[in-house]
Amino acid sequence: MRKVYAHxxxxxxxxxNTLRAFEKAIGLGADGIETDVQLTKDGVPVIIHDADLYRVTGTRRFITELTLExxxxLRIGRNRWKRLLGKPAMTVTEFFEWARLSGSPALNIELKETFLDRPEAVAKVVNAAKGYPDIHFSSFHYPLLMRVKQEDPGAETALIATKKTRWDNLGMYGSADGFHIHKRLWSGKYLGAIERDxxxxxxxxxxxxxxxxxKPEAFIRGWITDYPDTVKKAMQKGS
Structure with missing residues (x-):
């Protein structure tokens, strides 16, 4: 079954990447949740997309400059008024606790760039996920997927591919079980390369x-979207 992940x-x-967004995803019937993990100065994995905190907190600092404390x-939100009522970023441990209490939706954990300088910290995320029933790890950074496999050879991984990916030799990404592609790459060139591999x-x-x-190709395993309800409806047209 193809799954819809709420981006x-x-x-x-x-x-x-707020509790409200995660709860909304469940309410809209998403099969899973995609979320992002960055590292603090003291090496704690937290749920946030940008290393530069300005867009999501209004603070001109990088997450690697700040301890978890x-x-x-800081409060997460779209603007200063919403941040007054916002909550701080969740830790990975808190996120997994919430997910388990919320029916264990499928999870897509994207490892972000702050792990590149401290790849050993990938183990903290992999270990926190141990025992979760439906989870995979994704990243734009292939070395981080290699690290996931070192920590847990059975963990599912997906490389977030771009036009710069070696499409003529996808076999070189042996630690990637699959690929995540933007819809702009929906073409015979890229789809054919994945199928051949x-x-x-x-x-x-x-x-x-x-x-x-x-009615997508058979090897398409799911969709990652800001709008899980509309994608769910679109899928029904092919049934």
Missing amino acids: RGASGYAFE EVRK GKFARVYGVDGTEPFIP
Whole structure:
């Protein structure tokens, strides 16, 4: 069954990577949640997309400059008024606790760039996920997926591919079980390369209006979207 992952939670309806966005995703019937993990100065994995905190907190600092205690003092939101009522970023441990209490939706954990300088910290995320029933790890950074496999050879991984990916030799990404591609890469060139390599793919950036959603190629395993409800409806047209 192809699954619909709510991108940073249902971020088309609530501010990204917040408890409200995650709860909204569940309420809209998403099969899973995609979220992002960065590292604090003291090496704590937290749920946030940007290393530069200005866009999501209004603070002109990088997350690697702040300890968890300092990050806790910041509020996440779209603007200064919403931040007054916002909550601090969740730790990975808190996120997994919430997910388990919320019916254990499928999870797509994206490892972000702050892990590149401290790849050993990948173990903290992998260990926190141990025993979770449906989870995979994704990243733009292939070395981080290699690290996931070192920590847990059985963990599922997906490389977030771009036009710069070695499409002529996808076999070189042996630690990637599959690929995540933006809908802009939906073409014979890229899809054919994935199929020839015998891997699966998930597609992100979709909103439910794409003509390929009702009847995609067999190796397409799911969709990653800000609008899980509209993508769910689009899928039903192909049934």
